[in-house]
Amino acid sequence: MIVLGCNGFSRGAEVFAERFGAVGTEKHYILGHDSGAALLVDGKLVAAVEEERLNRRKKTSDFPANAVRWCLREAGVDFSDVDLIAIPWNFTDQVFDTMMRELADAPMPPAEKAGRLGRIGELFGKVLGQEAILADFAARTGHTPDPDKVVFVPHHLAHAMTGYHMAGVRDTAFLVSDGRAELFSSVTGEIRDGKITVFEESAISANDSLGNLFASITRFLGFVPNNDEYKVMGLSGFAGPPSPNPFLEHVLRLHEDGRYSLSRPIDTERPRSYDDLFEKHFGPFEDTVAYKARIAAAAQEMLTVATSHQLRALSARTGLDHLLFEGGLALNCVNNTHLLEGSRFRDMAVGFGASDTGVVIGAAVHAWANHPDTADGPAYANAVTPYLGPEYDEAEIERTLREFGDRVRWTRRTPEEIVEDVAGLLTEKVVVGWFQGRLEHGPRALGHRSILANPRFPDIKDVINTRVKHREPFRPFAPIVLEADAPKIFEMGRKERSPYMTFVFPVREEYRSLVPGATHVDGTSRVQTITDEGAPRLAALLRRFTALTDVPCLINTSFNVAGEPIVCSPADALNCFLGTEIDYLVLGDHLVTKAGPSA
Template structure:
């Protein structure tokens, strides 16, 4: 039984293939179209999934939400606020009338364009948005039973939902509805600090440690009414997302005393304090929900999904709280993961297929995308005019580790492409975390992005507890934040707090300063041989060379661009940046040996994220 899951038409469109309840393939459309967060129908991702179906029939296609329910919510919202917002409603109505309300016809038309004669209306199913998220979290988890919490901006109408998974069954117990949304509250502050919604939330989270949460109580007193059971309500007098295309109004800006920051304008300590404040409130709300649900249900396992589940700082706080024995978070927790969840929900809830949890989980280390054979890589690089050497595995690890130890920034392209927002060692840019100047170099000369943004460490799983304060056994998907252990810190807690600001951001704080944030935090990826054998071997070689089992791991792209998907894209990115070395499969490319006429500045044409 093969089921194709789809998410589309909002952001991060994706397709996923599930075979007999197992995730076989998944990819985001942005990787093929090269449009960041592409919302279009995922034609090329569907085509890839169909290729992975091995020419066998696809039995059902499942869309990740129900458009009619979403339209009901929009209509009810307009009626609640009418006549305010009529202009926005009138402008959006033709789109709904033409596309959204007749999505079955639109989806069938798109599917037939990809594969004429392969799909019929009877094969098309629809899941609910939060059920898709919940299914994406529970069914691939290693748990027989679990509490499942989904938090995002909004689905059809739900913004937060709580469910229980047991075997093949999954039931949503309660929901919090629009307009009361933790995701939209966080997005309002994302916009207020000058970043893009559905893109800049990572920046806001990264900015927070440079500030003090001096506005947290202001937010709790005025914007959000948080109840003891974790439920909450937002005071809509401060927001305009119900009636306009803007997130907040002048009452909101007056509350904090400064106008919204313009994109790309100077960041100040005020913005860092705002970021710290909303991050603190977010953690408070998330922990309140988890505490209440842990007490009510008695569940020892927790699964998380939805965009808020990508807030890895909050995730780390949940783990540190010790409310649950085990936590598993869907790596593609945002809308792209809804494609996986929709297909899994259909498998187990509609078709009643049995479920046997997999260890360590059912996401195959997120290596679910396309891959290239060694001969294909060589052909593509030759076509691009690249100069390279083919190095056998037993030399490749040590050769690359030595280059990294010597300060070379290295592009690393191996195996199947990752699914989700994180590069996990298949499409990564790697560097030495011991170099105090490396964080700024990577931001400004490689990624072409804001200098404050932190980088994540990849560490050998068996060495993680020696370098980091762990409240969880592993973090293979880079979804948990912890702190660098005290024995590897260079300054004390008191001095760190005194220098916890934007001005002192460049002061080295540990033996691995390039991945140590201002509060000693780090967004950790643990790597085992089972997770990623080639990346594991490289980390082992780097440890043998330097004594340090850690590398900087950031996504293989420049700012505003999706992660590279092909060897050709990797080579062009390599030639447009200050990367020193590129390793694709067993092909090793050195920048100094390339034809410099192939260098470009294509990053200048990428839209800022």
């Protein structure tokens, strides 16, 4: 059975811009962001890619026409071969009716209610309704799907099944939390034998969305909501939370069954409706690190308090000892470590597709696992890898290099020579673009489209932030380390591995002076562990680099500049290389340098 997962809306950005006032990049960041496609063949995930990597528009919410075509081409199949199309949204008539009842009960003038009713109706009619989605699919692909072969998967269930598949299809409890799904912003439950049970008494309304509140904080601090929340997380390390914490005193309210609510409902049509409260309790906005860090630290503590409250209720309800955390809030790796260490769960998994990048995978898995023809067992537990996107052979790399003419010079090396050469280069204060194999899936570079550097230089963060990434100087960088070496350098707690940069660990005291470039101001690092099986060439490079320097890790950050998607093709990599102060570029087996004045 072949299942195609698909997320994205052709008219989503247009409707949000024209009818809801979401302008600029924010028009992509409400629903449908991180659009993409995935393909499951007989339960095995064979291809997945985000649309932004192909159309080069970061966080795009557009219909994933390029991603769909690439997934089918990669698997060697056509639309006629696809048995099911899985959509990670299920905006039914009942969902619409519930939203109308909530609107009718809202304390606002009738004229405003009427205006909102019209906007919601247009959103359902043109974007989110099932007929609109089917029409959009046909218009953008040229293939009219059989409605009986289209499965609309509730958004949070798609998140849960993404994590379930990546964690090895084992029975597990789960917490899903994000901005909003159809009606809720967070749910908990269990997955047993591939079947999901949601603990409905613990569901959090979309009106009380912690994810959307965090987005409001992100916007207030001058960043892009639903994209730059990790900047708020990074800033929180520069300050301790205030005591008392205004968010805990005046915003967050905890209730029974792990539920919580906010002091005022989240209003997506008034995105700055919380700004007055922020200024009341933290003072007028100041564009300083100290001011922003104080609010960030308070927000970080609020997030931990709320999600820990949810986990205590979930723990009391389930007998399972494994936990999945999925959804946009699961990308807050500082919180993830606190959650695991403060719970009774033996382990917690956060996948490489925890945000909406992964819901195309989860929707496909859910459709496959719940189809009558596959009802006898859970989804196929194939070896999980994040390297699911496009790959370019050496011939294509050389063709691209020739197209860049006299702007670059290159030499082709053996794989062993590449490792030796780059390890030697990295002993110095240089920045290397690293482009290998299949593109990784998800929001973080995991060693195939990465920028690498030596963490022993204290100012290497400033070099990369200002001269390469063109971003804020307070931003930290993550280290990659061999899985076997990680416990020697980092206090890993209950975790034995962290392959997707989804947990933060304290750097052991004796290593902080050795890897200052990979140590945040609070003494922690967002670690990625690698193995020879998962990333053989990168592991060989790291092993050789360690032998040369006695430094046991490398800085790994995404191969892109601020505001751009991670590079996908050799041409993307070369354009980024030439537009920044990256010193060297490795494209497969080719070592590339700049020619002429840009060298």
